[in-house]
Amino acid sequence: MSRINHQVRLAARPVGQPRPTDWEHVEEPVGEPGEGELLVQVLYLSIDPAMRGWMNAGRSYIPPVEIGEVMRAGAVGRVIASRHPGFAVGDHVSGTFGVQEYCLSNGRGVTKVDPALAPLPTYLGTLGMTGLTAYFGLLDVGRPQPGQTVVVSGAAGAVGSVVGQIAKILGCRVVGIAGGERKCRLVVEEFGFDAAIDYQAEDVRKALREHAPDGVDVYFDNVGGDILDAVLVRLAHGARVVICGAVSQYNNTEPVKGPSNYMSLLVNRATMTGMVVFDYADRYPEGIAELAEWRAAGRLRSIEDVVSGGVAAFPETLLRLFRGENLGKLVLKVGGE
């Protein structure tokens, strides 16, 4: 075996938006699996806003990626060598394999996926961490009741589009916030939201008055910043705000813009709660089963925005997220099948 593993490693901690010099492109020979290990050829990488946070030093919900380490990334791949009893050559698997073409793994956190059931990129989206984030964030933290109004930001994105569709399945009125006419059309026509607000063209506060006249019972926030502030003003009594992300703030060089209107929590006896999907690890099977059922029944559409170019294209692909260019789950194709 004389394969070469192309990797993208973190070279420097970015200030603001990551620059090309924050990355190091490395080639190294692919190793052989030792006893209990498997070798995975990476096929698709999950590109997530959370990656920006992992690049920062300091305490967060998981340790930062260290300088010189392969950039952390969720991925799906194929087992091409195994000395692990649980995995055989040819198995398709998902796990945190990193931004590289091959990954040696001890099998921890690796799960088999079935390419006959859904396309592989879907296991990074609706049937992966993305779908699970939407599922547990909405059901466990947001706790919407039928007939209530659910508002989702980043509505055309990976998590947001699933949140809105689940809320519709639950019988809620669902309003999405997204940037640009194309995304807003997608949110309504493809994902079946009741309404979409284009934050680039509309005054979000005013639009919410129209689309959520009785107030917002659940707000699932992926973006932070001014949109969070606009929704806070429109909370209904007893509302739940789910803090899932703050993509508008991740590349800030100035301090994060805190929500000026947070006292609306008091006025409306509302709650703002942070959620991280990893806390629900022991309930992933339950979540995946229900998501897969909805998907099979045609009630949950998934759109993956699959970009080609291999690991070399990773730095540029990540920036697409922050420019809001992706529709649905952004995935980078790495290896050929």
Add this chain to the structure above:
Amino acid sequence: MSRINHQVRLAARPVGQPRPTDWEHVEEPVGEPGEGELLVQVLYLSIDPAMRGWMNAGRSYIPPVEIGEVMRAGAVGRVIASRHPGFAVGDHVSGTFGVQEYCLSNGRGVTKVDPALAPLPTYLGTLGMTGLTAYFGLLDVGRPQPGQTVVVSGAAGAVGSVVGQIAKILGCRVVGIAGGERKCRLVVEEFGFDAAIDYQAEDVRKALREHAPDGVDVYFDNVGGDILDAVLVRLAHGARVVICGAVSQYNNTEPVKGPSNYMSLLVNRATMTGMVVFDYADRYPEGIAELAEWRAAGRLRSIEDVVSGGVAAFPETLLRLFRGENLGKLVLKVGGE
């Protein structure tokens, strides 16, 4: 009866800190109670940070005080005439009687208090809305467990001092944040907190690292602004932040400073919840009973900062709150007994 009722009415909606011209001092003859009414001579007025919010136009947790209306205020007084079957002349009562010397009431929201059990100003403090705010905010929203760390801002104030003492009764480690050495000494020596942080002299973030080394499990916030931001950084996993007030922000003419570090809610899977005591109205008797029991047992000290000067002194007395000059519950003495 030719008594004159001196009143303070709202003359204009303040911009920033209330000015003398925002008030109108009015004299009018005291009316006679009609059928089902009682006439109360006001003895003590409760001076609260929330008053500033009531002076603003617009939707909040209760309607604003209208221009020309008597300023809303909690008070205790004595019944001096009654055609209400539930109240007799000589009864002492508490209710929202407003900034005036006499109040005609239909009895709704009026409760009898016993001056033999506690001094009258205490019924505006520990055994009144203040104590109930601390009680339900801490127990129902903060939900501290024995051994956990509870941090309270405005710790020498009316609500904060009660919150900290209840947390001590529950077996928590309690850290107070207050302004100035005198208040900090009071917090530790009089109210029995484990530690106090002087935000005027210390770096709150650093001091919390020392006094809450395992993080903050419950933060009871009365002040907002930079102190809220400093505590957010030190939250423990699963922390509860109780939003009770934001006295640092009430007189802002610029937008409220939102908590920049709110993403700590995500990192620590924490919750920030607003509370308003009025929601617990049907449980007031339960709260008062337990507070009175603790007080009788000497486990709950109350300090009332009673200012004289009558209703004419109201505008200036309110400003004392925002200058942080009061120790414990600020009360304005109105009528003589």
